[in-house]
Each structure stands twice: as C-alpha cells, then as structure tokens.
Amino acid sequence: MKTKTYAESGVDIEKEERAIKSILAHIKNKRKGIGAPLGGHYAGMIDFLDVALVLCTDGVGSKVLIADAIKKWDTIGIDCIAMNVNDAICVGAEPLAFVDYLAIDNPNPHLTEEIGKGLAKGAEISNISIIGGETASLPEIINGFDLAGTCLAYVKKDEIITGAEIKQDDSIIGLSSSGIHSNGYTLVRKIIEESFLNFTDTFQGDFQNKKIGEILLEPTRIYVKEILALLKQIHAHGLAHITGGGLKNLPRLKKDVQYHISNPMPPLEIFKFLQKQGNISDSEMYKTFNMGMGFSIIVDKKDEQDTLDILNNSSHADAQVVGKIKKGKGVKVPLLNITYD
Numbered sequence: 001m002k003t004k005t006y007a008e009s010g011v012d013i014e015k016e017e018r019a020i021k022s023i024l025a026h027i028k029n030k031r032k033g034i035g036a037p038l039g040g041h042y043a044g045m046i047d048f049l050d051v052a053l054v055l056c057t058d059g060v061g062s063k064v065l066i067a068d069a070i071k072k073w074d075t076i077g078i079d080c081i082a083m084n085v086n087d088a089i090c091v092g093a094e095p096l097a098f099v100d101y102l103a104i105d106n107p108n109p110h111l112t113e114e115i116g117k118g119l120a121k122g123a124e125i126s127n128i129s130i131i132g133g134e135t136a137s138l139p140e141i142i143n144g145f146d147l148a149g150t151c152l153a154y155v156k157k158d159e160i161i162t163g164a165e166i167k168q169d170d171s172i173i174g175l176s177s178s179g180i181h182s183n184g185y186t187l188v189r190k191i192i193e194e195s196f197l198n199f200t201d202t203f204q205g206d207f208q209n210k211k212i213g214e215i216l217l218e219p220t221r222i223y224v225k226e227i228l229a230l231l232k233q234i235h236a237h238g239l240a241h242i243t244g245g246g247l248k249n250l251p252r253l254k255k256d257v258q259y260h261i262s263n264p265m266p267p268l269e270i271f272k273f274l275q276k277q278g279n280i281s282d283s284e285m286y287k288t289f290n291m292g293m294g295f296s297i298i299v300d301k302k303d304e305q306d307t308l309d310i311l312n313n314s315s316h317a318d319a320q321v322v323g324k325i326k327k328g329k330g331v332k333v334p335l336l337n338i339t340y341d
Contacts, residue, residue: 063182099132
C-alpha cells in the first residue's frame with residue numbers, strides 16, 4: 001500500500017493554516033474597555049473587569065461519519081464538549097457554560113436524542129451548564145450532520161497561563177489520551193477503506209473483540225478536573241491540548257524554545273494498527289494524531305515530582321515526564337528521528 005499522508009487523504013494542515021491567516025488578515029476591529037481582547041492561543045480571552053472571559057469553539061469533525069456508519073451516536077456529544085473545554089483550560093481557565101450547534105439534512109429524533117446523551121455526559125464530566133444551542137435543517141448544504149459548539153470559561157487576570165514563562169530546562173509532562181480523540185479521521189477513514197475493512201468488522205487485538213468503529217468512536221478524554229485541581233497547587237508555565245497537528249501543537253505556547261521529547265508516551269494499540277495498515281511514517285503519525293498523549297503540562301523542574309504526584313493521585317494514574325525545554329526552536333523526538341521546525 002502506498003504511504004498515506006493526512007494531506008493526501010484530503011486534509012492539508014499547512015494549507016488550512018494559510019487559509020486561517022487569510023481570514024485573520026481582515027479582522028482588525030478591537031473593542032476597548034470591557035470586552036477588549038487579551039490574547040490567547042488555544043482559546044481567546046477578553047477583558048471583563050477583574051477576570052478574563054475565555055471563548056473557544058470547535059466541532060467533532062468527520063468522526064460523525066463513523067458514528068453514522070455503525071449507528072452509534074451517544075458519545076460524540078462528549079467529543080464536542082471535550083474539544084472545547086480542553087482548549088479553554090489551556091489558559092488556566094475554568095469552563096462554565098456551553099452552547100451547541102447541530103446542522104443536519106433531515107432531523108431524526110432518535111439520532112438527536114443520542115447526541116443529547118453525549119452532550120449531557122460531557123457537561124457532567126466538565127462541570128458546566130449547557131445553556132442553549134441551535135439546530136439547523138440544511139438539506140441543500142448538509143449530507144448527514146455536523147456537530148459543533150462554543151465554550152465560555154473564566155480566569156482571574158493574574159492567573160492567566162500564556163506560555164510566556166516557559167524557559168530552558170522546564171519539564172514537559174504528558175497525560176495519556178483515551179484514543180484518537182477527534183482529529184485525523186479523514187486519514188483514519190481512508191486507511192480503513194483502502195485496507196478493505198469495515199467499521200463493523202471485529203478488531204483483532206487488545207480490545208476484547210470490539211468492532212473497529214467502536215474503538216474509533218472512543219470519546220475524547222476530558223482533562224478539566226485534574227488540570228484545575230493541579231493549578232490550585234502548582235504554578236504551570238504552559239498547558240497544551242494535543243489535537244490536530246499532534247506534537248506541532250506545543251510551539252503554539254512559545255516559539256523561541258525547543259520542545260525536546262526524549263521519552264514519548266507509548267502509542268495506543270489503535271495508532272499502531274493504523275500506522276501498519278496505512279504504511280504511515282512516524283513523522284506523519286506524530287504530526288497528525290495525539291499518539292497516546294492527549295494533554296501536556298510544562299512546569300519548572302523543581303515542581304516536576306509534585307506535579308506527577310498530584311496527577312497520578314487523581315482518577316487517572318498515567319502522567320509521565322516526556323521531555324524538557326531546550327535551547328532552540330520547534331519539536332524534537334530523538335528516539336524516532338523526528339524534527340518539526
């Protein structure tokens with residue numbers, strides 16, 4: 001099988017970045033006083049008296065096509081909330097509220113009820129309120145459905161985490177992912193298609209004979225509770241949600257340092273399967289998928305052990321040191337001979 005890349009499957013991240021820049025080139029107006037922009041990276045912030053209000057928006061993406069394929073829609077609502085709240089906490093903010101947007105070709109009460117179950121579960125895990133939303137019937141535009149949402153969060157101004165404090169010799173700590181989360185599914189579907197497999201086929205591996213589609217639908221892990229608990233005790237220098245772009249997400253925090261990943265978290269079984277089936281290079285895998293590390297915390301070296309203890313005493317005992325900050329730029333994974341400038 002030909003080596004497959006995310007771009008060849010239909011999603012060119014670099015082209016997407018250029019498209020985003022072309023949009024931003026025309027967005028010039030900036031409010032003053034209450035509502036004035038305060039910057040951000042994974043989430044945007046605005047001035048609101050003694051706090052910063054935080055906003056971010058995201059969707060589930062083409063993962064919904066797999067949900068459709070096996071008629072299982074009860075977890076994608078978790079994904080929708082997870083992709084937003086995990087971004088919001090990257091500036092040290094506590095998520096408060098959420099609104100969802102469902103665009104659909106033909107409203108189906110059973111399908112929407114199942115989506116609602118996932119949204120409710122995601123809200124419970126995140127300790128947020130879903131305060132509204134919108135459903136649009138768009139048969140001339142949508143073939144199937146698309147699910148997205150927006151999160152509101154807040155953080156005290158003196159507790160905002162921007163990444164500016166990241167410095168040489170800081171420790172990079174990873175938290176494991178639950179699976180593919182909600183990125184890279186265009187490539188995933190292409191691999192399954194070209195391997196002559198179906199989402200209803202049984203996966204032969206460490207998944208107790210689950211269907212391939214069920215494994216691929218494993219909901220995105222929500223990191224809100226453990227990160228907010230950590231921030232009450234540890235001063236983090238940077239927080240990164242490892243989403244589309246994989247390890248290339250790290251320089252979003254600060255560009256003039258090198259993120260040296262000397263001890264990457266072990267890839268989950270599903271990533272090994274996809275890499276083998278698609279004949280995909282390590283470099284392509286680590287810049288497309290989370291590869292087992294869904295979130296990263298950067299702290300002063302002196303806080304490394306306390307950070308590990310706090311995280312590993314939570315309900316998910318899976319934090320590990322994956323590397324450190326070095327002089328330079330970009331991301332380097334020596335064990336895999338990977339460098340991202």
